[in-house]
Amino acid sequence: MSDTDLGPAAVENAAKRTRRLVEKSLKRRYRAERRFRAYGMLAVALGLVFVGFLFSSIISTGWTIFQQSYVQLDIRYDAEVVDPAGERDEQAISTADYSALIKAALRERFPDVEGRSERRSLYGLASDAGQFELRERVMADPDLIGSTQTLWLLADDRVDLLMKGKIDRDLPEDQRGLSDQELGWIDSLLANGRLDLRFNRAFFTNGDSREPEQAGVWGAVVGSFFTLLVTLLLSFPIGVAAAVYLEEFAPRNRVTDFIEVNINNLAAVPSIVFGLLGLAVFIQLFGLPRSAPVVGGLVLTLMTLPTIIIASRAALKGVPPSIREAALGMGASQVQTVAHHVLPLAMPGMLTGAIIGMARALGESAPLLMIGMVAFIVDIPGGLTDPSTVLPVQVYLWADSPERAFLERTSGAILVLLGFLLIMNATAVILRQKFERRW
Amino acid sequence: MVFVSSAEASIKTAPASRASGSAPPERTAAGQRTVGDITVKNPVIVCRDVNVYYGDKHAIRNVSLDIAHNEVIAMIGPSGCGKSTFLRCLNRLNDTIPTALVSGAISLEGQDIYDKRQDVVQLRARVGMVFQKPNPFPKSVYENVAYGPRIHGLAADRTELDEIVQTSLQRAGLWEEVKDRLEQPGTALSGGQQQRLCIARTIAVNPEVILMDEPCSALDPIATARIEDLIDELKQNYAICIVTHSMQQAARVSQRTAYFHLGDLIEVGSTDQIFTNPRHKLTEDYITGRFG
Amino acid sequence: MQTSTLVLLLLILSAAAYRAGRFRSLSLVGGLRGARNLHSLPGYYGLLTALWCAIPSLLILALWHAVDGRIVTQMVVAGMSSETQALPPGQLSLVLNDVRNLVAGAIPPEMASLEVQAAAERYIRLDSLSRLAAAVVCLSIALGVGGAVWLRISPNLRARNRVETIVRGALIACSTIAIFTTVGIVVSVLFEAIRFFQLVPVTEFLFGLQWSPQLAIRADQVGSSGAFGAVPLFTGTLLIAGIAMLVAVPVGLFSAIYLAEYAARRVRAVIKPVLEVLAGIPTVVYGFFAALVVGPMLRQSGEGIGLDVSSESALAAGLVMGIMIIPFVSSLADDMITAVPRSLRDGSYGLGATQSETIRRVVFPAALPGIVGGVLLAISRAIGETMIVVMAAGLGANLTANPLEAVTTVTTQIVTLLVGDQEFDSPKTLAAFALGLVLFLATLSLNIIALHVVRKYREQYE
Numbered sequence A: 001m002s003d004t005d006l007g008p009a010a011v012e013n014a015a016k017r018t019r020r021l022v023e024k025s026l027k028r029r030y031r032a033e034r035r036f037r038a039y040g041m042l043a044v045a046l047g048l049v050f051v052g053f054l055f056s057s058i059i060s061t062g063w064t065i066f067q068q069s070y071v072q073l074d075i076r077y078d079a080e081v082v083d084p085a086g087e088r089d090e091q092a093i094s095t096a097d098y099s100a101l102i103k104a105a106l107r108e109r110f111p112d113v114e115g116r117s118e119r120r121s122l123y124g125l126a127s128d129a130g131q132f133e134l135r136e137r138v139m140a141d142p143d144l145i146g147s148t149q150t151l152w153l154l155a156d157d158r159v160d161l162l163m164k165g166k167i168d169r170d171l172p173e174d175q176r177g178l179s180d181q182e183l184g185w186i187d188s189l190l191a192n193g194r195l196d197l198r199f200n201r202a203f204f205t206n207g208d209s210r211e212p213e214q215a216g217v218w219g220a221v222v223g224s225f226f227t228l229l230v231t232l233l234l235s236f237p238i239g240v241a242a243a244v245y246l247e248e249f250a251p252r253n254r255v256t257d258f259i260e261v262n263i264n265n266l267a268a269v270p271s272i273v274f275g276l277l278g279l280a281v282f283i284q285l286f287g288l289p290r291s292a293p294v295v296g297g298l299v300l301t302l303m304t305l306p307t308i309i310i311a312s313r314a315a316l317k318g319v320p321p322s323i324r325e326a327a328l329g330m331g332a333s334q335v336q337t338v339a340h341h342v343l344p345l346a347m348p349g350m351l352t353g354a355i356i357g358m359a360r361a362l363g364e365s366a367p368l369l370m371i372g373m374v375a376f377i378v379d380i381p382g383g384l385t386d387p388s389t390v391l392p393v394q395v396y397l398w399a400d401s402p403e404r405a406f407l408e409r410t411s412g413a414i415l416v417l418l419g420f421l422l423i424m425n426a427t428a429v430i431l432r433q434k435f436e437r438r439w
Numbered sequence B: 001m002v003f004v005s006s007a008e009a010s011i012k013t014a015p016a017s018r019a020s021g022s023a024p025p026e027r028t029a030a031g032q033r034t035v036g037d038i039t040v041k042n043p044v045i046v047c048r049d050v051n052v053y054y055g056d057k058h059a060i061r062n063v064s065l066d067i068a069h070n071e072v073i074a075m076i077g078p079s080g081c082g083k084s085t086f087l088r089c090l091n092r093l094n095d096t097i098p099t100a101l102v103s104g105a106i107s108l109e110g111q112d113i114y115d116k117r118q119d120v121v122q123l124r125a126r127v128g129m130v131f132q133k134p135n136p137f138p139k140s141v142y143e144n145v146a147y148g149p150r151i152h153g154l155a156a157d158r159t160e161l162d163e164i165v166q167t168s169l170q171r172a173g174l175w176e177e178v179k180d181r182l183e184q185p186g187t188a189l190s191g192g193q194q195q196r197l198c199i200a201r202t203i204a205v206n207p208e209v210i211l212m213d214e215p216c217s218a219l220d221p222i223a224t225a226r227i228e229d230l231i232d233e234l235k236q237n238y239a240i241c242i243v244t245h246s247m248q249q250a251a252r253v254s255q256r257t258a259y260f261h262l263g264d265l266i267e268v269g270s271t272d273q274i275f276t277n278p279r280h281k282l283t284e285d286y287i288t289g290r291f292g
Numbered sequence C: 001m002q003t004s005t006l007v008l009l010l011l012i013l014s015a016a017a018y019r020a021g022r023f024r025s026l027s028l029v030g031g032l033r034g035a036r037n038l039h040s041l042p043g044y045y046g047l048l049t050a051l052w053c054a055i056p057s058l059l060i061l062a063l064w065h066a067v068d069g070r071i072v073t074q075m076v077v078a079g080m081s082s083e084t085q086a087l088p089p090g091q092l093s094l095v096l097n098d099v100r101n102l103v104a105g106a107i108p109p110e111m112a113s114l115e116v117q118a119a120a121e122r123y124i125r126l127d128s129l130s131r132l133a134a135a136v137v138c139l140s141i142a143l144g145v146g147g148a149v150w151l152r153i154s155p156n157l158r159a160r161n162r163v164e165t166i167v168r169g170a171l172i173a174c175s176t177i178a179i180f181t182t183v184g185i186v187v188s189v190l191f192e193a194i195r196f197f198q199l200v201p202v203t204e205f206l207f208g209l210q211w212s213p214q215l216a217i218r219a220d221q222v223g224s225s226g227a228f229g230a231v232p233l234f235t236g237t238l239l240i241a242g243i244a245m246l247v248a249v250p251v252g253l254f255s256a257i258y259l260a261e262y263a264a265r266r267v268r269a270v271i272k273p274v275l276e277v278l279a280g281i282p283t284v285v286y287g288f289f290a291a292l293v294v295g296p297m298l299r300q301s302g303e304g305i306g307l308d309v310s311s312e313s314a315l316a317a318g319l320v321m322g323i324m325i326i327p328f329v330s331s332l333a334d335d336m337i338t339a340v341p342r343s344l345r346d347g348s349y350g351l352g353a354t355q356s357e358t359i360r361r362v363v364f365p366a367a368l369p370g371i372v373g374g375v376l377l378a379i380s381r382a383i384g385e386t387m388i389v390v391m392a393a394g395l396g397a398n399l400t401a402n403p404l405e406a407v408t409t410v411t412t413q414i415v416t417l418l419v420g421d422q423e424f425d426s427p428k429t430l431a432a433f434a435l436g437l438v439l440f441l442a443t444l445s446l447n448i449i450a451l452h453v454v455r456k457y458r459e460q461y462e
């Protein structure tokens, strides 16, 4: 090794040289260090900007959804219109032309409006929904016939847009969507306090509608509820059972390895493929009804099962072996050990996993499009086989609508959806914190 | 009977060390004084009243010690007594642990290394370190050795780099074994080879001091013997600080030995003296195997 | 009898069976006192009886339900006039739809033809007959099997072991569902895809440059008229996924590095969950964002600098998809980076490397296999993502690499082909399954490779 032996002096020099060169390199390297750090900060900032932008654009277009324009009209329940025969016959009352009452009330308010087309645009200020409300009132209390009531009725969506400042008054008339004349009526109603923004009940209680002002999320919420109910009832027990078997009973062999690979892969298969499966198997092969929450639930079950299995297995892994040994040592069978000791301890973790799985299922729409849950459905579903849609699909449907007023509905529905997700995730977090144990 | 090192003297030999304020520096928190002469004639590193805390844990208490040029100093002591912690103070590797707090004065060639103006990059280039578990980077053998010279810009071109890699591997006694497999991953070598690779990696930047934290604990006796030979070679050029659990190893490779116990530096002295005639009871117990 | 009533009845029956089994076991040994002479706790005898009462009957019921709709329909068809029976499948199914609608009361009887009315009546009759038969069969199975087990109860019957065997069997059945799902996907998609490839040659589908499925349903076009070349879809998918990865990988990676290596613990504790919010947002929301916010915005800013940007540009969909994938990349990268052992970092710092040098030259290369695996998973996500592209990408199959133009993707086409009325024999519908097959195979292979890489990586550092 003598050829490599540099001797103290040489080493001394080498060390000095190192010192000098390092000194020289420092400036460049610290610049690179700062640059690198800046990239990181930039990336984080970008991420935060994206989050902020996403939420601000949704909230800014959607927050007005809680209010809706209503117009106050003096409705005279004209017996001539509602019940011309005067027999209080339910059939007759229910098929009467209630829109005529609204039209009459509007004519009364603006007596000097003449001509068919002008009148028609005057009638356009109130929403169609008014007539159904009037019918309901009369059906509930036939004594109203002949009397006069002052009511707040839904206004047209264009009026609503104007009220919420989403139509620019200064635009030329032909780009505005509201004529100068209509604007005049609206101003007159406003001046008399007969046009106002009130709490938007319709949005939270109605099903879908072609008219933006009448469209609501309740139908979709109920549809989502039924779908998730099926998903939860199927995926949680099955998922937990599968996890228990794989974690507690299964021998390590090819079959269980294969099952595991399958589960991991299924967790990463695009959701739309599950939709294809649902379409081909549940609808084509088994002949289950289209657009039904039960089919949606089945498809989402298959989709969320891997998530729940993986989370449940993690929860089971978290239970220390000493507990199993203790139970087995007392003479409990393996099934008893798991059922009495391991499962209860792992339950919070499993529930957390289930809630997270459900949250994902709630936001899922692609596979449901495949099985026809994308239909236009006005009625609130009443059961697992009624045609229905779900919240995210409702968002999709409304986002596709050309009317401007649907933009607000879309964002509003998104807010509702995000609200539910927030509640679910918060529950999961609280559950996790409350039951988190350290062994 | 017990020789007490002179604190005044030692502070004078440590020019950059901050004179401590209240507590007498040679007195450890446990009321223990370090036995033996902590000073040397030609110190490269001078430590005075070094304390290290990990959060609330007081891992090193008032340790003062000199490390000389061209000598091997062994640090021994029971597990958890703070040997690694002390070693990691000497190249400020404790800086990378968020909870760690170091106080006291450590100077390298008269410069306080914890001074604000002291650059850690510069410091670590001058004080190299070899770890307990061989930790070659997941790169080729060549790249492992070239890593330091590359980042520090020590080689102007590829030929120079090749030369540095070759001489470093030669001095680490690894060249003959790996000269045909420089492109293979460093992790594919045997444990002993990996450790020598790490040593080569360290000397490739031409440090002034090499810290070795139990460099042989993961190795078999033959690999250990090779490393020990290597240490013997290297000490002609470098100051080497070696932590070891093997008393024989300390006796074989080192000229001075320091015995640590629960964060205190109990005794320092020439290796011969420590192993044949320990002055402190704790040292004696440890050496004779009554402890740890 | 309604199915739900029947299920309820079966459950009540098994509850009764539980009590009966328990009671019998106890009475055999002379009450609670003698319970120690039983092999198992009395509850297990009850459980065993109840399980045997419920499981076979419920299984039979499920099976019945799976097939009875078809059988009834076939019997109804068999009872119809021969002209109707001779109708092509598409029209026959329309007639059957009328029958079903009539039965469900969705259309008033006056609107249906006499034959349909007659068929509907037969349908109702057969259906109620089938329900009745199901009830009789299931209840008698429940009583019969449950009773047989009840009779076999004896103190020596190893009831607990048997119950546990049943439980174990049920657990195994549940855990094989994953396999069945995979098999179901493969078989169903493959089956329909093969039917498609009988109409359109595979080579044409895989290499054809022209995609216009709408033409094919016109009467003057044959199915294999050359409109099913999927290359534009593949390139469109790759273009959008590529843009997404260009956004997601750098941003995700750098934010992971920053949060894992640089950020103070408190900063990390705040920022990480905020970024992870992006992962919890439903894709339809991103679709909305892409279609109604980013798309128009890009178009406008394009106009500002004189660029012609399509309002359904690949760029908008890709950008938003990238944003969606950021947290996916960053959390995976974070895992991989923190998995790199401390000793490697120490080794690098010990040589005097700065933090960024350590990250760039040691940590990142060491974590690279894991990160590559994560990126592969992210690509698989981007390829399979549906809602964003359905809402924000175009429908026209453009063969272009220009991100400012509108392109369409595999998933978009699957949705467009399958949403709305479908005839299951038209190549248009079947094409969706062929696309689904390609999508499944592509993502499956990406996933397998990625999971393998990641697992190998994890094993390397224990």
Ligand SMILES: Nc1ncnc2c1ncn2[C@@H]1O[C@H](COP(=O)(O)OP(=O)(O)OP(=O)(O)O)[C@@H](O)[C@H]1O
Binding pocket: B054, B057, B059, B078, B079, B080, B081, B082, B083, B084, B085, B086, B097, B099
């Ligand atoms: N990062 C850390 N955080 C908190 N405490 C630590 C940390 N590192 C070490 N310690 C504690 O500091 C004390 C000294 O540890 P150190 O690693 O220096 O011991 P050691 O003498 O090297 O032991 P060994 O011979 O086992 O390597 C120990 O009690 C240890 O628990």
Ligand SMILES: [Mg+2]
Binding pocket: B083, B084, B085, B213
């Ligand atoms: Mg140590």
